[in-house]
Amino acid sequence: MTDRYATRPSASWHVQVLTLFPEMFPGPLGVSLVGTALDKGLWSLETIDIRDFGIGRHKSVDDTPAGGGAGMVMRADVLGAAIDAARLNAPGLAPVYLSPRGRPLTQARVREFADGPGVMMLAGRFEGVDQRVIEHHGLEEVSIGDYVLSGGELAALVVVDACVRLIDGVLGAKDSLGEESFEAGLLEYPHYTRPREWEGHAIPDVLLSGDHRRIADWRRQQAEALTRARRPDLIANRAKGENND
Numbered sequence: 001m002t003d004r005y006a007t008r009p010s011a012s013w014h015v016q017v018l019t020l021f022p023e024m025f026p027g028p029l030g031v032s033l034v035g036t037a038l039d040k041g042l043w044s045l046e047t048i049d050i051r052d053f054g055i056g057r058h059k060s061v062d063d064t065p066a067g068g069g070a071g072m073v074m075r076a077d078v079l080g081a082a083i084d085a086a087r088l089n090a091p092g093l094a095p096v097y098l099s100p101r102g103r104p105l106t107q108a109r110v111r112e113f114a115d116g117p118g119v120m121m122l123a124g125r126f127e128g129v130d131q132r133v134i135e136h137h138g139l140e141e142v143s144i145g146d147y148v149l150s151g152g153e154l155a156a157l158v159v160v161d162a163c164v165r166l167i168d169g170v171l172g173a174k175d176s177l178g179e180e181s182f183e184a185g186l187l188e189y190p191h192y193t194r195p196r197e198w199e200g201h202a203i204p205d206v207l208l209s210g211d212h213r214r215i216a217d218w219r220r221q222q223a224e225a226l227t228r229a230r231r232p233d234l235i236a237n238r239a240k241g242e243n244n245d
């Protein structure tokens with residue numbers, strides 16, 4: 001097991017990533033707010049190198065698909081052993097297989113992950129993983145969008161980044177979470193800052209009025225108009241009273 005970040009402060013949110021490319025971590029998770037939070041022990045990261053559980057002299061992890069067809073499939077026995085080892089080390093984490101077939105990740109699901117003890121994520125490669133592993137280990141299939149990546153590692157980075165910024169103490173008090181996109185089932189309103197005039201474009205007067213009620217109303221209208229234009233699905237869900245964040 002690759003154990004570079006495995007020290008687990010008792011109160012921290014824990015991430016396990018089962019991958020053929022542990023060198024991709026922490027990668028972008030090692031910088032900025034999320035990286036500082038990692039250094040402070042607000043969350044912890046453990047990479048498990050699937051190759052360590054490979055079969056034979058060549059540590060083989062994949063084989064041809066049953067029934068024929070293109071590409072290779074990650075073996076159930078190899079992945080099963082890697083998951084067993086991961087679970088032994090940190091039981092109780094939400095078990096996830098990153099997959100374009102999965103339910104698209106939402107802010108609501110991110111919040112649930114962030115509120116729990118952490119996530120164990122299997123990053124696939126090749127054509128994907130043997131279905132029996134997903135079923136046997138009850139892995140939740142999670143997609144980060146309707147496109148196909150070459151591996152699950154980038155998806156794992158996305159999931160962790162989205163979760164860690166919700167953990168207590170990661171963002172400063174000045175960083176407002178409540179008004180962000182999806183929090184009220186809407187996209188966020190537009191932002192402006194100095195200079196007051198730039199390339200002939202002025203900041204909307206209302207934002208300089210000092211009238212907090214008018215500013216709040218304007219932002220609300222902007223958020224609704226943007227959401228209606230770009231994400232009518234969110235508006236429809238709001239109308240139905242569904243939690244679509």
Ligand code: SAM
Nearest residue numbers: 098099100124127128143144148149151152155
């Ligand atoms: N044959 C698979 C299919 O058509 O659904 C695609 C396999 S993809 C080349 C290899 C791996 O990348 C997958 O096993 C998965 O772990 C990851 N992956 C690709 N796209 C993803 C997405 N949109 N969200 C999450 N993981 C993804």
